[in-house]
Amino acid sequence: MKRTLLAATLAMTFANAANAAGEAKNIIFFLGDGMGPSTITASRIFKYGEDGSLNMDKLERTARIKTYSNDAQTTDSAPSMAAYMTGVKMNNEVISMSADTVATNPGKDANGNLGINNCAATGNGTSVPTILELAKAKGKAVGSITTTELTHATPAATYSHICNRNAQYAIAAQAVPGGAGYNSALLDGVDVLMGGGRNHFLPYDANTSVGKLGRADGRNLLNEFAAKGYTVAATKADMLAAPTNKKFIGLYSSKSHLEYELDRTATPPVGEGANQPSLAEMTTKAMDILSQNSNGYFLMVEGGRIDHALHGTNAKRALTDTIAFDDAVKAALDKAKLTDPTLANTLIVVTADHDHTLAFNGYGKRGNPILDINRDYKTGQPTKDADGNTYTTLVFGNGPNRPNLRTNLDSATVLADNYLQETGVRLASETHGGGDVKLFATGAGAKSFKGTLDNTKVFTLLKSAYGF
Incomplete structure (x- = not known):
């Protein structure tokens, strides 16, 4: 009996030491855009009451995160997410570039749409590696999913490098393996991409395009993805039917972000909401695909419309989207524990990129x-x-x-x-708020997330959890 107990104790000690040294096989990084402490508290009360708990509240490791950017006390989403992904402080509006990069004019195409310039200014900074690119270089599968446009600041910070977050047509080109403007640091490509904003990937057509939205260069990036072996999806049904042994891109809105959760689940649903998956459904599908890689994976999951509702001072939609985001956290935890019950090989981190001015x-x-x-x-x-x-x-x-x-x-x-x-x-x-945000973590390497941390330090801890 004593020998068995000793063996179990030693095994647990060695496992903890291995995790501390960086043995996370998988990392799932959840980002609630604009989900400051007051939004978390209000959402908890909204859904579960004062004495209840969100799913993220139940994660055992917590920290406070400082969010200022290189040039501002109050950050915008581009440099704050890029700090998590690269460990570098950069200027507002800049995505995954060096600290000296200036947010240049994003440019306009022939139809007057923003977003064609790709750091055209000579010597205007250099790209800095993202955790997604580092994971890809180690043979892991990688994914980036969001309820915003796929080319929006948060997802863009995982797979692109650009001087101005508004250059969304140029950002889209960086994701297409082998195409003009491709970010070659992605090697054979991001394995799972999901979000909205299909117009950034399709050519402008005067007969079918919404307004003047669409690519003025005539490229159909979705056809280019398909030619590289991707399953291309436009609806929830497409996503659910997609095989798990192929790369995947799902764009569930023709011209903008996904619907707010309150509208997506309304009777009847608003806009394209009836055919859009929930963030929880997107998360579990992404995990199904990425887990086919025996080397593990990195997945970024953004609840991006929390931020949009807060900008509009519509608290009801902000809280409802926060609950949907929290439901995605639970879905990921439940799915990960099916094959990794103690999360000995999986790190789950939940945080926000910045605060807002919501107050009690x-x-x-x-x-x-x-x-x-x-x-x-x-x-x-x-x-x-x-x-x-x-x-x-x-x-x-x-x-x-x-x-x-x-x-x-x-x-x-x-x-x-x-x-x-x-x-x-x-x-x-x-506007955004400049206050600290919360971070929650569980699983392999989670013990390192504690105290008050700069957002750039989170990148270091993610690398350490992988052992990079």
């Missing part, structure tokens, strides 16, 4: 719906401002919805899907 207002009563007007914790009666008007618990520091004169708010108004929370400073669009 007043002393709300426990149990009061988080999207509702504030109600006093002692009396349960609506709380009033200095002028005698009710107000919501959730507000924004800035944004478009700042009335010249506040009036009374009622529950029916503020609980509606399209209600926009009031803001302190009037701006055309709500």
